[in-house]
Amino acid sequence: MEEEHVVDKVACRRHPTTRGPRLERPPFRSELGERIQREVCARCWRDWLKHQTLLINHFGLHPRDRDAREFLYGQIRAVLFGDGEVAEIDTSRQGTIGPPRP
Template identity: 45%
Template sequence: MARMVKCVLLGGEAEGLERAPYPGELGQRIHENVSKEAWQRWIKHQTMLLNEYRLTPIDPEARKFLVEEMEKFFFGEGSQRPQQFVDPDSPSSSQN
Protein backbone atom coordinates (compact mmCIF):
# COMPACT_ATOMS: atom_id res chain seq x y z
CA MET A 1 0.00 0.00 0.00
CA ALA A 2 1.31 3.44 -0.96
CA ARG A 3 2.26 5.93 1.72
CA MET A 4 -0.11 8.89 1.63
CA VAL A 5 0.69 12.49 2.61
CA LYS A 6 -1.28 15.70 2.85
CA CYS A 7 0.54 17.46 0.04
CA VAL A 8 1.32 21.15 0.62
CA LEU A 9 1.36 21.86 -3.10
CA LEU A 10 -1.73 19.92 -4.20
CA GLY A 11 -3.72 20.72 -1.06
CA GLY A 12 -4.97 17.21 -0.37
CA GLU A 13 -4.10 13.57 0.18
CA ALA A 14 -1.80 12.07 -2.43
CA GLU A 15 0.79 9.33 -2.78
CA GLY A 16 3.97 10.28 -0.94
CA LEU A 17 7.59 9.87 -1.87
CA GLU A 18 9.27 6.60 -0.93
CA ARG A 19 12.22 8.35 0.71
CA ALA A 20 13.54 11.85 1.32
CA PRO A 21 14.60 13.29 -2.06
CA TYR A 22 17.10 15.69 -0.53
CA PRO A 23 19.40 15.43 2.49
CA GLY A 24 18.86 17.02 5.87
CA GLU A 25 15.93 18.77 7.46
CA LEU A 26 14.57 20.11 4.16
CA GLY A 27 14.58 16.63 2.64
CA GLN A 28 12.70 15.23 5.62
CA ARG A 29 10.17 18.05 5.47
CA ILE A 30 9.62 17.36 1.77
CA HIS A 31 9.27 13.63 2.45
CA GLU A 32 6.57 14.29 5.05
CA ASN A 33 4.63 16.97 3.15
CA VAL A 34 5.12 16.59 -0.61
CA SER A 35 3.53 14.06 -2.95
CA LYS A 36 5.18 12.24 -5.84
CA GLU A 37 3.18 14.35 -8.29
CA ALA A 38 4.26 17.60 -6.63
CA TRP A 39 7.90 16.44 -6.62
CA GLN A 40 7.68 15.80 -10.36
CA ARG A 41 6.31 19.34 -10.82
CA TRP A 42 9.35 20.62 -8.94
CA ILE A 43 11.72 18.59 -11.15
CA LYS A 44 10.13 20.16 -14.25
CA HIS A 45 10.34 23.65 -12.70
CA GLN A 46 13.94 23.10 -11.59
CA THR A 47 14.90 21.99 -15.11
CA MET A 48 13.38 25.18 -16.48
CA LEU A 49 15.36 27.25 -13.93
CA LEU A 50 18.59 25.46 -14.82
CA ASN A 51 18.02 26.06 -18.53
CA GLU A 52 16.71 29.63 -18.40
CA TYR A 53 19.37 30.87 -15.98
CA ARG A 54 22.06 28.65 -17.56
CA LEU A 55 22.99 27.22 -14.17
CA THR A 56 25.62 24.58 -13.57
CA PRO A 57 24.46 22.16 -10.85
CA ILE A 58 28.00 21.66 -9.54
CA ASP A 59 28.39 25.40 -8.85
CA PRO A 60 27.79 26.05 -5.12
CA GLU A 61 25.96 29.33 -5.84
CA ALA A 62 23.65 27.59 -8.32
CA ARG A 63 22.90 24.84 -5.78
CA LYS A 64 22.19 27.43 -3.10
CA PHE A 65 19.81 29.24 -5.47
CA LEU A 66 18.01 25.98 -6.35
CA VAL A 67 17.58 25.03 -2.68
CA GLU A 68 16.11 28.46 -1.94
CA GLU A 69 13.75 28.11 -4.92
CA MET A 70 12.77 24.60 -3.82
CA GLU A 71 11.83 25.90 -0.36
CA LYS A 72 9.79 28.71 -1.92
CA PHE A 73 8.15 26.29 -4.38
CA PHE A 74 6.85 24.00 -1.62
CA PHE A 75 6.71 26.03 1.57
CA GLY A 76 6.86 29.71 0.63
CA GLU A 77 5.37 32.12 -1.83
CA GLY A 78 6.22 29.88 -4.78
CA SER A 79 9.16 29.88 -7.16
CA GLN A 80 8.59 32.23 -10.07
CA ARG A 81 9.53 31.68 -13.69
CA PRO A 82 12.03 34.12 -15.18
CA GLN A 83 10.24 37.13 -16.71
CA GLN A 84 11.47 36.32 -20.21
CA PHE A 85 10.39 32.66 -20.02
CA VAL A 86 8.01 31.49 -22.75
CA ASP A 87 6.31 28.19 -21.98
CA PRO A 88 6.75 25.96 -25.05
CA ASP A 89 3.56 24.09 -24.07
CA SER A 90 1.49 27.28 -24.00
CA PRO A 91 -0.94 27.70 -26.93
CA SER A 92 0.09 31.35 -27.31
CA SER A 93 3.79 30.43 -27.77
CA SER A 94 3.03 28.78 -31.13
CA GLN A 95 1.55 31.98 -32.56
CA ASN A 96 4.11 34.07 -34.46
Protein backbone atom coordinates (compact mmCIF):
# COMPACT_ATOMS: atom_id res chain seq x y z
CA MET A 1 0.00 0.00 0.00
CA GLU A 2 3.04 2.23 -0.47
CA GLU A 3 1.28 4.06 -3.30
CA GLU A 4 -1.21 5.68 -0.93
CA HIS A 5 1.65 7.61 0.65
CA VAL A 6 3.14 8.87 -2.59
CA VAL A 7 0.10 10.76 -3.85
CA ASP A 8 -2.17 12.49 -1.36
CA LYS A 9 -5.69 11.37 -2.15
CA VAL A 10 -9.12 12.56 -1.19
CA ALA A 11 -12.46 10.76 -0.96
CA CYS A 12 -14.15 12.94 -3.55
CA ARG A 13 -17.85 13.69 -3.13
CA ARG A 14 -18.51 13.21 -6.83
CA HIS A 15 -17.23 9.62 -6.99
CA PRO A 16 -17.12 8.35 -3.41
CA THR A 17 -15.93 4.86 -4.32
CA THR A 18 -12.71 5.97 -6.04
CA ARG A 19 -10.29 8.36 -4.41
CA GLY A 20 -8.82 11.19 -6.47
CA PRO A 21 -5.70 13.39 -6.22
CA ARG A 22 -5.96 16.03 -3.52
CA LEU A 23 -5.60 19.73 -4.34
CA GLU A 24 -2.27 21.04 -3.06
CA ARG A 25 -3.99 23.94 -1.36
CA PRO A 26 -7.50 25.35 -1.00
CA PRO A 27 -8.44 27.15 -4.26
CA PHE A 28 -9.27 30.26 -2.25
CA ARG A 29 -9.07 31.46 1.33
CA SER A 30 -12.38 30.75 2.93
CA GLU A 31 -14.27 28.00 4.64
CA LEU A 32 -15.67 27.00 1.24
CA GLY A 33 -12.14 26.84 -0.21
CA GLU A 34 -11.02 24.55 2.60
CA ARG A 35 -14.09 22.38 2.17
CA ILE A 36 -13.29 22.02 -1.53
CA GLN A 37 -9.78 20.83 -0.72
CA ARG A 38 -11.19 18.36 1.83
CA GLU A 39 -14.06 16.97 -0.25
CA VAL A 40 -13.30 17.47 -3.96
CA CYS A 41 -10.39 16.00 -5.91
CA ALA A 42 -8.10 18.01 -8.17
CA ARG A 43 -9.62 16.49 -11.32
CA CYS A 44 -13.17 17.46 -10.39
CA TRP A 45 -11.95 20.93 -9.46
CA ARG A 46 -10.48 21.30 -12.95
CA ASP A 47 -13.84 20.21 -14.40
CA TRP A 48 -15.52 22.86 -12.27
CA LEU A 49 -13.14 25.56 -13.54
CA LYS A 50 -14.14 24.71 -17.13
CA HIS A 51 -17.79 24.89 -16.14
CA GLN A 52 -17.15 28.19 -14.37
CA THR A 53 -15.71 29.64 -17.58
CA LEU A 54 -18.92 28.63 -19.36
CA LEU A 55 -20.99 30.32 -16.65
CA ILE A 56 -18.90 33.51 -16.83
CA ASN A 57 -19.30 33.67 -20.61
CA HIS A 58 -22.93 32.69 -20.56
CA PHE A 59 -24.04 35.21 -17.95
CA GLY A 60 -21.54 37.88 -19.02
CA LEU A 61 -20.09 37.93 -15.50
CA HIS A 62 -17.27 40.15 -14.28
CA PRO A 63 -15.50 38.00 -11.69
CA ARG A 64 -14.31 41.09 -9.80
CA ASP A 65 -17.92 42.05 -9.30
CA ARG A 66 -19.16 41.08 -5.85
CA ASP A 67 -22.54 39.80 -7.08
CA ALA A 68 -20.82 37.71 -9.74
CA ARG A 69 -18.50 36.15 -7.15
CA GLU A 70 -21.38 35.37 -4.82
CA PHE A 71 -23.22 33.76 -7.70
CA LEU A 72 -20.20 31.61 -8.58
CA TYR A 73 -19.66 30.55 -4.95
CA GLY A 74 -23.34 29.59 -4.88
CA GLN A 75 -22.84 27.52 -8.03
CA ILE A 76 -19.83 25.77 -6.48
CA ARG A 77 -22.07 24.76 -3.58
CA ALA A 78 -24.84 23.66 -5.94
CA VAL A 79 -22.72 21.80 -8.49
CA LEU A 80 -20.05 20.26 -6.26
CA PHE A 81 -21.94 19.82 -3.00
CA GLY A 82 -25.54 19.46 -4.18
CA ASP A 83 -26.54 22.40 -2.00
CA GLY A 84 -28.78 24.81 -3.96
CA GLU A 85 -30.09 25.19 -7.48
CA VAL A 86 -27.79 24.61 -10.46
CA ALA A 87 -28.04 27.40 -13.04
CA GLU A 88 -29.01 26.29 -16.55
CA ILE A 89 -26.82 27.33 -19.44
CA ASP A 90 -28.64 28.30 -22.63
CA THR A 91 -25.78 28.74 -25.08
CA SER A 92 -27.98 30.59 -27.57
CA ARG A 93 -28.15 33.51 -25.16
CA GLN A 94 -24.46 33.69 -24.33
CA GLY A 95 -23.39 36.95 -22.72
CA THR A 96 -26.80 38.56 -23.07
CA ILE A 97 -28.24 37.97 -19.62
CA GLY A 98 -27.02 38.84 -16.17
CA PRO A 99 -26.66 36.42 -13.26
CA PRO A 100 -29.98 35.06 -12.00
CA ARG A 101 -31.29 37.05 -9.06
CA PRO A 102 -32.51 35.30 -5.95
